[in-house]
Amino acid sequence: MRPIKFYDVTLKGLSRVSWSPNTCKIRYALNLKNIPYETVWISLSQIFSEIPKVTKSADGPTAPIIFDENNDIAVQDSWKIIKYLETTYPNSPKLLHGNEGLHYLFYQYCENELYDPIFRLNCLDIWRRAGSKGVQSAFRRIREEKYNMTLEDVYESWPEHVKEANKALEPIRKTLSEYPYLSGDKGKREV
Template identity: 45%
Template sequence: MAPSPQIVLYDLKLVDAPGLIWSPNTCKTRYALNYKGIPYKTVWLTYPEVHSEIPKLTKKDGRPTVPVIVDLLHDSTVVQDSWEIVKYLEEVYPDTPKLFNTNSIGAHLFFQDYCTQKLLFAVVFRLVLSNMIDLAGEHKEWFIKTREAFLGMSIKEFIGDDPTVHAKALTQNLEPIGKILKTYPYISGQQIGWSDIVFTSSLRMLVAFRPDSFGALVLDDKKAGKQFQEWWNRMDKYMQLEPPCYSV
């Protein structure tokens, strides 16, 4: 019998792709929970539901976001944002595998910012945004309107006319990471750390929406493809849903 869930994870779903693991920020928390072996269940929310349900949990004003966790084992504590969540899990579940130590937190935060700025937002998001729109279903127009408001420009302007520009940028930004993986089995060194989960989560969006590009631009990268493939295989067991009986 599967253990009872200790954590409730609020994740983001696309109407026409239920159960698809794709959101980089929620992926960070999902993989951290999987790596630490903490039982959890998922509550899937559409974009409009994020705006209606998350403020009820966080009791905060401002733009509602996921991931959010509710820790059923510790007074139903609510934690929002993947960085705050991993810090919380490290502190409250000290007997689970560590993702950083007190001497490496700054380095992991720097790498998280690097992945967000140089890989995720600047490149991957541009490569997959049209695919995301196609899977938004009944929320397609709402999705376009809110994304354009967030971006400050039209979707067409953001994506641009030449996708090869984004492909080239991805290859360039992967190069320094590939150099690390030529020396160490993980980005964090000899064992998995938060940096590995951040990088995995950034690529997860590409895997979900453009698997062809993931294969061609990452796994078959001429400079470090072999290293990326071996690292991806080592990380693969943490790229999973929780047992189906947990999902609601």
């Protein structure tokens, strides 16, 4: 079996360090399933030049993405990648444990409630490390339009983001205080 090509995003000064929660999800999934992969590191600007070459799709370029040479297929989007890995590699440890709806609910909850306050805590640093002035300018414009404030103001309001993130983590903390895991069998690796 040839290793899957996994596209991860690097930032200036953080080469070969996973920093994005979106790409980290896929790195964890590949490791958990013991699927051989090689990381292809790309910059934020390369997302727009390199990803379309891999996907050969009109869909907007994003990361994470995998290219599975074994099946000659590119898969884009965290959730689609998870489902692809689960279906295509059924003889490796399970990710969803037959509870796809529960996992999708948790995925959506994190996407809608948790990721934004955490991203806001880091967006000024991401902007600083984004690379070229053109990429920095586009990143700033997009984020400032979304947040309706400057990146500096977003950074200065960090106590609010910490409070928001803690509130979003509350039901997860409560659940894990009563149960040692969310899905699957504790201590048992399903194959």
